[in-house]
Every structure is written in structure tokens, then in C-alpha cells.
Amino acid sequence: MEKKDIDWSNLGFGYQVADYRFVANYKDGKWDDGEITTEATVTLSECAGVFQYAQTCFEGLKAYTTEDGKIVCFRPDLNAQRMADSCERLKMPVFPVDRFVKAVEEVVKANAAWVPPFGSGATLYIRPYMMGTSPVIGVKPAEEYQFRIFVTPVGPYFKGGAKPITIRVSDYDRAAPHGTGHIKAGLNYAMSLYQIVDAHEKGFDENMYLDPATRTKVEETGGANFIFITKDGKLVTPKSDSILPSITRRSLMVVAEKYLGMEVEHREVLLSELSDFAECGLCGTAAVISPVGKIVDHGKEICFPSGMDDMGPVTKKLYETLTGIQMGKLEAPEGWVDVIMEE
Numbered sequence: 001m002e003k004k005d006i007d008w009s010n011l012g013f014g015y016q017v018a019d020y021r022f023v024a025n026y027k028d029g030k031w032d033d034g035e036i037t038t039e040a041t042v043t044l045s046e047c048a049g050v051f052q053y054a055q056t057c058f059e060g061l062k063a064y065t066t067e068d069g070k071i072v073c074f075r076p077d078l079n080a081q082r083m084a085d086s087c088e089r090l091k092m093p094v095f096p097v098d099r100f101v102k103a104v105e106e107v108v109k110a111n112a113a114w115v116p117p118f119g120s121g122a123t124l125y126i127r128p129y130m131m132g133t134s135p136v137i138g139v140k141p142a143e144e145y146q147f148r149i150f151v152t153p154v155g156p157y158f159k160g161g162a163k164p165i166t167i168r169v170s171d172y173d174r175a176a177p178h179g180t181g182h183i184k185a186g187l188n189y190a191m192s193l194y195q196i197v198d199a200h201e202k203g204f205d206e207n208m209y210l211d212p213a214t215r216t217k218v219e220e221t222g223g224a225n226f227i228f229i230t231k232d233g234k235l236v237t238p239k240s241d242s243i244l245p246s247i248t249r250r251s252l253m254v255v256a257e258k259y260l261g262m263e264v265e266h267r268e269v270l271l272s273e274l275s276d277f278a279e280c281g282l283c284g285t286a287a288v289i290s291p292v293g294k295i296v297d298h299g300k301e302i303c304f305p306s307g308m309d310d311m312g313p314v315t316k317k318l319y320e321t322l323t324g325i326q327m328g329k330l331e332a333p334e335g336w337v338d339v340i341m342e343e
Contacts, residue, residue, distance in 0.1 A: 004113050004153075008120035011155030013286065018151050020110035022103045025133075026093045026145040034103060036110050040150070049132025049142030056186040057086035058129035060285045061247075063108045063151070063340065065118040066328025071108060073126070073338045074326050076101045078247045083128060086183035091141040092130055100128065105340050107149045112341060114153050118327065125154045125285075157287035162319075164293030164308045165205035165282075167221070169271070170195050174209035174219065174242075181212075181219070181242030188244075192222030206282065208295060210271060211240055218269040221282055224290065225249040228269065229279035229314045231305075235262050236277070238269040248283045248322070254333065255321050262314075274302045279312030289319045 017040050024034030049055040059079040064072055080100035087094045095103075104126060108115065116122030128149045132142030172195050175181025180188055195207045208226075211217040218226055218238045225246040228236040235256040237249055256262040274280075280292040293308035294301055306312030311319060324330035325337070 001112055003115075003117065006116075006153065008116045008122045008153070009155075011116070011120075011122045011153055013154045013157050014152075016152050018111045018114045018153070020107060021151070022107045022147075022149040024095065024099075024103070024147045026147070027143075031093070031095065031099075031147070034099075034147070036106055042146070042148070044131075044133055045135045047135035047137060049134060049136040052136050053132070053139060054185075054187040054190070055090055055092060055132035055136075055142055056130065057083060057090055057092065057184050058127060058186060059083050059184060061104070061126045061128075062285060062326075063115055063124040063126060064326055064328075065115055067118055068328055069118070070328065070342050071112060071115050071340045072326075072328065073104060073108065073340055075247055075251065075336050076104050076338055077335070078250070079104075079128065082184060082245065082247070083130070086185060087130065089180060089183045090185060092132065093145055095130065095147045101338070103147075103149055104128065105338070107151055108340050111151050114151060116153055121156045122153055124151050126151050154286075157290070162287065162289070162291055162311060164291040164304075164306070164310070166203075166294045166296065166308075167206045167208050167292055168199055168202070168204040169295065169297040170199075170207035170209050172207075172209070173212040173215075174222065175212060177213045177242065179212075179242060181240075182244060184244060189222065196222050204296065212242065216271055218271060218274070219243050223286075224282035224284035226269070227252060227281045227283050227289070227315070227318075228274075228277040229306075229312060231276070231278045233262060233314060234265055235314075235318070236265045236267065236269060239266050240268070246283060248285060248288060251336070252283055252289075252318055252322060255318060255325070258333070259321050259330075260317055271297070277304060279306040279315050280304050281311075281315045288323055289315055291315055 080097040134144035
């Protein structure tokens with residue numbers, strides 16, 4: 001199978017139109033069989049539910065070429081289940097978990113020529129999403145929906161290495177108490193756009209959102225979960241009903257405990273205890289781990305001992321172990337790696 005003529009090692013993290021995508025439609029109370037198509041354009045009614053009341057959710061995962069030449073996907077069943085949870089909360093029909101995983105596999109196989117080779121530093125980003133498509137003018141759920149998956153080859157999130165970033169504590173809330181913070185709804189990300197643009201204009205890389213009820217506990221950023229390393233080597237991850245359950249974060253917790261022998265705490269993290277930690281990072285599909293060197297709380301700087309030059313030593317071990325599992329260098333826990341095809 002001949003690969004696309006792409007300079008894989010110099011790819012940025014952006015969108016390219018690949019050859020194929022998957023589309024399925026929900027009508028009259030059931031999903032159709034779906035199909036692989038070359039049509040990249042979506043045509044909808046001007047009154048579609050997605051436009052009027054933001055009835056949409058999405059997922060993000062990646063396909064990799066492993067060291068032994070297999071094309072694999074990392075834990076797609078968890079993305080499928082998280083999307084099912086998102087759909088239930090937004091009164092959208094669930095696309096069955098088994099069909100979700102199969103559709104991901106079909107799209108990746110169809111676009112195998114777009115999967116970057118091992119060692120290039122690039123991967124195939126996979127974006128499943130769903131939207132209300134039928135006209136809705138009264139405030140209610142749509143009656144018809146479309147589920148789609150497209151893929152795009154992407155380079156590493158950080159060119160030239162993951163330099164520690166600077167984050168500020170936001171004056172805004174990412175989610176409401178008992179709201180939609182725990183699901184991957186498009187509206188959550190729309191709400192964060194004002195803050196992220198403002199943060200960048202003021203010289204910060206991201207925002208730290210606090211719990212919306214008391215604003216004393218750490219939650220997440222606009223698109224990633226936090227991880228912290230204590231001075232005695234424990235992994236601590238914030239716990240809250242309004243944090244998105246990151247698949248990367250949940251995987252890192254297993255890696256820390258089972259591969260690195262670390263103690264893991266999933267608990268509430270107070271803003272007031274940040275200065276007690278040795279290392280800090282953001283975790284998500286795009287970068288796996290983004291190291292954080294400094295958090296600024298309204299002029300007060302919280303600088304982590306790991307510094308602003310490189311990942312902290314424990315964070316680096318976590319990063320290297322998880323990416324080693326994803327790329328086939330290390331043996332994966334049962335069910336983590338879905339082998340889609342062998343080149």
C-alpha cells in the first residue's frame with residue numbers, strides 16, 4: 001500500500017481533506033447502515049437543530065503505525081462510550097458502541113495511505129461527531145441526526161519538543177454546576193473561546209478553570225485534564241462531576257500504577273495546594289501530556305520545581321511509557337490497542 005506523498009516529519013497540527021469519511025443517518029427512530037463516502041461537504045437545512053440549539057457532540061482519537069508495521073487505534077471503545085454518554089445528556093440517539101468502533105476501523109482502513117509511517121512523529125487524527133439535522137424552531141431535540149467520522153494526518157502538537165507552558169486562573173467558569181462539563185458537547189468549547197483568545201492576548205497559553213460552585217478547586221482547561229506530581233512522587237488527578245473524563249488521563253493513571261509503581265490519587269485538588277506539587281501537566285489526545293511550568297493566580301505566580309525548560313522527570317516517564325504503549329514499543333494492557341490492519 002503506497003503512502004501519500006506528504007512530508008510527514010514536517011506536518012503541523014491542522015486539517016487536510018483525506019479521501020474517505022463515514023456517514024450514517026438517524027431517521028424514523030433508527031440508524032441506517034451508514035457508508036464510506038468521498039463527499040466531504042455537509043448540506044443541511046438552515047433550521048437544523050445543530051444550528052439553532054447547538055445539538056452536537058464529538059470525539060477525538062488517533063491511529064498510529066507501530067514499530068512492527070501495524071496500524072492501530074488506542075482505546076476506541078472508551079471514545080464510543082463517552083460519545084454515548086454525551087448523546088444521552090443532549091437527548092440525541094446513541095450510535096451503538098460496537099458500530100462506532102467498527103466505523104472507526106473502516107475509515108482508517110479506507111484512508112490507510114494517510115496514516116503516517118512509524119518514526120515520523122505524525123499520526124492520523126480521527127474526529128467522530130454527531131449533530132441534529134432536521135429543522136427545529138421550538139426549543140426541543142431534533143428528530144433526525146447525522147453521525148460522521150473524518151480523519152486528517154497531523155504532526156506533533158508541539159514542534160521542537162514540549163516546552164512547559166504558562167497558565168492563568170480564569171475568572172470565568174467552564175461549566176455550570178450539574179451542567180454539561182462531564183460530556184464532550186460542542187457548546188462547552190464555544191464557551192471557552194472568549195477566554196482562550198483573551199489568555200493568548202495577555203501572554204498566557206491556557207486557562208485553569210475552577211469548580212463553578214465554590215471556585216476553590218481545580219477542574220480543567222478548555223480542552224485538557226490536569227495531572228500533578230507530588231514531591232514524594234505520587235500522581236494526583238482532580239476529581240469533579242463537571243470534568244470531562246479524559247481517556248488519556250484515565251490511561252495515565254493505569255500507567256502510573258501498573259507500569260511505574262506509583263501511588264495514584266484521584267481526588268479533589270484545592271487551588272491553595274498547587275504550590276505543594278513538584279510537577280504539573282495537561283493531558284489529552286493531541287499532545288498526550290503538555291508540561292506546565294507556571295500558573296498565575298491574579299498576579300501571584302506558582303512556579304513548579306520542574307521549571308520552564310523541560311518536562312519534569314516523572315511527567316516525562318509517564319509520557320514515554322504511554323506513547324511507548326501506543327506505538328507498540330511496550331506491551332499494552334488487555335484491550336487497549338485495537339489492531340486495524342497490518343501493512
